[in-house]
Amino acid sequence: MSYWKAAQPGDPVVAIDTPALVLDLDAFERNLQRMADALRGRNVRLRAHAKSHKCPEIALRQVALGAVGICCQKVGEAAVFVEAGIGDILVTNQVMGDAKLRRLAPLARKARIGVLADHPQQVQALAAAAQAHAVTLDVYAEVNVGANRCGVAPGDEAVQLARQIAGSAGLRFAGLQCYHGPAQHLRSPQQRAAAIKEAIAAARMTRDAIEACGIAVERVTGAGTGTFLHERDSGVFNELQAGSYIFLDRDYGDNERGEGDVPFEHALFVRTTVMSRATPQRAIVDAGLKASSVDSGMPAVWQRPDLRYVKAADEHGVLATADAAAVSLGDVLMLVPGHCDPTVNLYDELVCVRGDSVEALWPVAARGALL
Amino acid sequence: MSYWKAAQPGDPVVAIDTPALVLDLDAFERNLQRMADALRGRNVRLRAHAKSHKCPEIALRQVALGAVGICCQKVGEAAVFVEAGIGDILVTNQVMGDAKLRRLAPLARKARIGVLADHPQQVQALAAAAQAHAVTLDVYAEVNVGANRCGVAPGDEAVQLARQIAGSAGLRFAGLQCYHGPAQHLRSPQQRAAAIKEAIAAARMTRDAIEACGIAVERVTGAGTGTFLHERDSGVFNELQAGSYIFLDRDYGDNERGEGDVPFEHALFVRTTVMSRATPQRAIVDAGLKASSVDSGMPAVWQRPDLRYVKAADEHGVLATADAAAVSLGDVLMLVPGHCDPTVNLYDELVCVRGDSVEALWPVAARGALL
Structure with a gap:
């Protein structure tokens, strides 16, 4: 149907429309390698x-x-x-x-x-x-x-x-x-x-x-x-x-790491925009529960310990912040989904980024394959 | 991609593969009419x-x-x-x-x-x-x-x-x-x-x-x-x-009805099959949280007060039942989704049924339209 992709290969990361499911290829490849290393021999x-x-x-x-x-x-x-x-x-x-x-x-x-x-x-x-x-x-x-x-x-x-x-x-x-x-x-x-x-x-x-x-x-x-x-x-x-x-995902990230555990890192993010800032205490982002599954709890706001995603509606996420100046209308944030599997299942493609550029779009080809 | 539809128009309802999102057209049309009546004049x-x-x-x-x-x-x-x-x-x-x-x-x-x-x-x-x-x-x-x-x-x-x-x-x-x-x-x-x-x-x-x-x-x-x-x-x-x-949906159905409230009825269902019955106390159905969104709570089992859907994993739903004979491997059940909006967003089409037949497949054309 006639809707659009969030980005095209070659686009700068800052041009990715939101909400979009973003795969950090460097982090993803490090995770792949860490698992291969853990099983070698x-x-x-x-x-x-x-x-x-x-x-x-x-x-x-x-x-x-x-x-x-x-x-x-x-x-x-x-x-x-x-x-x-x-x-x-x-x-x-x-x-x-x-x-x-x-x-x-x-x-x-x-x-x-x-x-x-x-x-x-x-x-x-x-x-x-x-x-x-x-x-x-x-x-x-x-x-x-x-x-x-x-x-x-x-x-x-x-x-x-x-x-x-x-x-x-x-x-x-x-x-x-x-x-x-x-x-x-x-x-x-x-x-x-x-x-x-x-x-x-x-x-x-x-x-x-x-x-x-x-x-x-x-x-x-x-x-x-x-x-x-x-x-x-x-x-x-x-x-x-x-x-x-x-x-x-955030849920796995919340596990306490034991000695010798493999240090996998967050590689999957929901890119989102602050779309409403009607009061100082509240910022609303454009990624709700149709953009980041909440079955395992709310997403985390990546590298922003001052912001907490406290509530999800269909197409709105409510952020709480103590500091009124912490976030402005139009700011772009990255969320770490609560649960990766059902979140991926909401998207038709992964926007794969490396550094500042979009490198590829990978189809989530089995999305919705319920039978 | 190469996966299949749960049914085709003309199929008998019993042949619908699961999980599938089923719209009861008679109930749906009554709901449409009830709203029109409530606003007339x-x-x-x-x-x-x-x-x-x-x-x-x-x-x-x-x-x-x-x-x-x-x-x-x-x-x-x-x-x-x-x-x-x-x-x-x-x-x-x-x-x-x-x-x-x-x-x-x-x-x-x-x-x-x-x-x-x-x-x-x-x-x-x-x-x-x-x-x-x-x-x-x-x-x-x-x-x-x-x-x-x-x-x-x-x-x-x-x-x-x-x-x-x-x-x-x-x-x-x-x-x-x-x-x-x-x-x-x-x-x-x-x-x-x-x-x-x-x-x-x-x-x-x-x-x-x-x-x-x-x-x-x-x-x-x-x-x-x-x-x-x-x-x-x-x-x-x-x-x-x-x-x-x-x-x-189930969440709206849980509202207490006030005097004069319009008696809308459940018209949307997730059709599901009992896929595991390994112990008498537990039956597992093939509709989990990728088939019925759980953000507003678990689905209800339609017209089966003896069965309770107690837990959802990605592709599994756990039913609890006091009566070991209440449900058998292969039984087909209908779930009333906890929240209709994100549940519909998981499917590419509505399987529209009337009586015992599949009448149409309606594309969920704006599924995944997040931008």
Whole structure:
């Protein structure tokens, strides 16, 4: 439709219209490199989570730096990344319904495709779809290692599910999905370590129980940006699914950093303009909750400790400031989004900047891929 | 990109893939009619707020039933609606920056275009843009009538601003924007009535003060779905900006209904599938916070008082249920979104259903129009 892009490659940064989603390429590339360095020489590979970025340009850079491929949450996302040339994709989710399975299975002709199961019905449906399309799907048993969302219980339930997968024509039992989401944002390093210690124990016990039945557990996969060093060093996990490390949102930035933690830096920003300054105590910016998702709290105002983003409406953000002179009508500010994943999902492109210039626009090609 | 639509016109409703944004056309049309009935024969016109739907098909139906046009929040939205043939558009927002003004002003060649101001700098910039493009812009002084967001103080400040607008070449002083957002969701009818009573008093005083200076105040515009009957009956407001009435989200549904309030009904739903049922106490659906915005709280499960949507992750919703047999893997449920506006903004189209059939797909043409 007839609306415009916030900038074009070659534009000076100061000319970027607002609100816009800005990627600081230098910071982003440092984050990519930090993750590659953290995994170099370890017996653990990265399968970067693409639900954070939904952007093939980013996935290709992650693979170029050593990632085996990506994971994503939706069949529609997987289709976008297959089309972009990513050869190894794990849908870290249960895929229910014929409409989705009809679309998932053919992707396995162009890429290695994995998917999760936590119920016998899902395994039956996946096997039927794989056979109908003459493909093989990698299926992982999802184990509840503490997140209390999806996943069978560790131990016997997982053994039964693994047996069923391993015995199903068209399916390859690929291993265990052991992701502990809530642990990622526990604020203290000690809390995160304790939660993942339990997850590792549950994963190890389950892996050993399955292998005791003569079924190989090739992969134990999971982890996120908040905890991946623990899984890396576990001796149990051999694949990591961190995604947010490339951007580092405000919520991750609020985690207390433990000794040895990787110093990822904020690389994703919402550029915004002060659009109303009707009273000295209040400044209103043009980025509200349709520009920066508030599910994990308000954005932070980058490098402006004197300003606090206190309230979001659809298209307005309210800043509080004690100092009436701190901000003027028309000032441009950078926000650090509270949660990167749903914020990226609000935009059609990332405005990629280096220094003072716009270097590229990268399409958020899988934005809105809900199916 | 290569992902799919949730349905096609003519499909049975049961075949709609999930998550999908579903519009119940019968309920939607009843809501449209209820609003038209509520304003018939009154000296108050409707300028429907299109930020809720971002959908030309809906705007055209609102105008066909008597709305003078629409309001919206962004220049990019206005452009979409001008292109769709809407002839009278008010951007209920301050528009800052040359990039935006260069795009706003030319729209006034094809439609009547209004915009707000709450600062002398904005009026100067609007006048310069209007003159540069040889157009006339309707400018409304935004008055803070209780929302404490944008807007000058009632009385003298507004008089000064009106004088400046009225004296600016290229601008027409069109009246006052007096919207009280927070009042819309005060739960009791008495609270809403009290808040709007104050807003009406502030609007009346300000209007009278401006007219005492010999400047006509053609319009006093504002109101939303939660309070519009008060503004309708005020004798001060002569234009209403309700938007959510067409959909009625969970947050509006939670308002206690006062005597005489219009019985709008839920018409917008997120269709979702139970994708994991790994334990008896928990069911996981495939609609998370990328499918139903949680800024105004969790969605409700439609016509299922036994099920509660308790937690949203990116692509997962956690349902709690006391009864293990209440819901099965693969069951399809309908969610009533917590907040319609940002939920609609997550989708590329509305799947419009009537009875058991999909009747149409309506593009959310202004989705993501942030500039």
